[in-house]
Amino acid sequence: MEVIMNTLGSKIRSLRKSKKMTLVDLAGDYMTKGMLSLIENDKNNPSMESLEYIAKKLDTSVSALMEDGDEVITNETYIKIKENLKSPSFTREHEFKDILDPIIDQIKHNRKGAFIFQCYAYTKAVHKDQTALDYLNTAKQIYLELNDKNALLDVENDVITIQFILNNYNEAFSSGVELYEKYKDDYEISNPNALPRLLLSVSAYAYSSYDLSNLFKYLKLAEKESINNKTIKLLPSIYKSLCFGYMLDGDIDMYKQTLDKFDYLEPFLHNDFNYKYDIFTTKMIYYFYNKQDEALLELINNQHQHLESDDYTRDTFDSANKNIWTLMKGIALYRKEMYDDAIILLQKYQPDIEFQAPADIAVFAQKYTYLAMNEERLNNIKKAKEFIQIANDKIKQIPPNHFTKITEDTYKRIMN
Structure with a gap:
């Protein structure tokens, strides 16, 4: 008599076969056939992200595939948190606190609970809260008990990222590199996004210290991992970061070569908001740096046309990105000698976060540089002065760097 195991892998395999789908069909462009096979044979624990992908492809839910400790409460909380995450905001901490406080002890022993704690941690870190x-x-600890390496990699990456947010800069880059070396050859890492996402984080730490050599090194590794793992949705972010690096380095030829790579992704991602947003921001910084003010103003003034998508788009317009666009538009107007309109926008610009990355600080400083130029005028x-x-x-x-030059030149002129 055959014993039917009711494991996560067996559930996925059974559902897949009932829908007459092959491993290749279910894997799609998200993961490789080999990765999916390991999951179905319970030789690899999929991440929550991978489970959501699989559940959607199988027309089911993560809840139906998994069994949690306090399933009803956890599932209800998980759904609320996921809905909350659709609207990016720096004020999510209060919403999360109201949802979690009454039931926090009941979700400490299952995978969905762990995911919720990861989300909550970010809302705390934004406010520099060490908790x-x-x-x-x-x-x-939950992932250790489950022996889930995919989730462990993800949460260890989160630890490093939050240390960075909490201003522990010196450790972030070296810890990120160590984490990549630890997991890069581990066949149990079946989440195709895990390593490319980690490498994106490592490159961001390099960028923060103006280490362009390592910025390019780890972004190119991220590109290689993404292509090998068929993780094309991360490629726009990788190409955007490479373009920013080349712009910071003044290498316009490499910038243009990298920008052209977006075209290869268009047939696959033309309706994807993040793809359109990455192209938008990449072009914006290029026009800004090269003083192509007409093109920059057209891009910013028609942002909804370029990025129209859903509620996520509108929330993004109204939150963090609105400020940097305000600054760049103000500078573009000033360079076009539309002084009154420019000064109104420059005075309005107040960043939500005190940026630490060199290019960000250099651009932020231009607010005061152009205000100084106006007073000089x-x-x-x-x-x-x-x-x-x-x-x-x-x-x-x-x-x-190239973005500090205008401040340096203006300082010498006005002070002398």
Whole structure:
């Protein structure tokens, strides 16, 4: 008599066969056939992200594939958190707290609970709350008990990212590299996004310290991992980051070669918001750096046309990105000698986060640089000196780069 195992892998295999789908059909463009085979044979624990993909392809739910400790409460909470995550906001902490506080002890022993703690940790970290690491450690313990390497890699990556957010910069890059070396050849890592996403994080840490050599090294590794794993949805973010690096390095030829790679992804991702958003921001920084102000203003003024998608789009317009677009539009208007409109926007620009990356600080400093130039234009030299001193103080903490030059030149002119 055949014993039927009611494991996660067997459920996935049984559902797949009932729908007359092959391993290749179910794997699709998300993962390789080999990765899916390991999951179906219970030789690999899929991440929550992978489970959501599989469940959707099989016309079922993650809940139907899994059994959790306190299943009803956990599932209800999980659904609320997922809905909350659809609207990016720096004020999510209160929404998460209201959802979690009453039931937090009941979700400490299952996979969905761990995922919820990971989400909650980020809302804490944004407000520089050290308890963010406590929630990640709770998630880590759950994954250790489940012997889930995919989730362990994910949560360890989160730990490093949150250490970075909490200003522990010196450890972030080296810890990220160590984590990649630890897992890069581990066949049990079946989530195709895990390693490319980790490498994107490592490259971001390199960018933060103006380490362009390692920025390019780890982004190219991320590109290779994504292509090998058929993880094409991460490629736009990788190409955008490469373009930013080449722009910071002043290598316009490599920028253009990398921008052309977006065209290869268009047939697969033409309706994907993140794909369109990555192209949008990549072009925006290019026009800004090269002083192509007409093109920059057209892009920003018609942002909805370029990025129209869903509620996620509108929330993004109204939150973090609105500020940097306001700054760039103000500078473009100033360069076109539309001074009054430009100054209104420059004065309005107030970043939500004090950026630490060199290019971000250099661009942020331009707010005060252009305010100084305007006062100089009006012959208010005392006020001009006050503004340019603020700008110069901001760029002192970073290496000189193409974005600092206008502040440096303006400082020399006004102060002399």
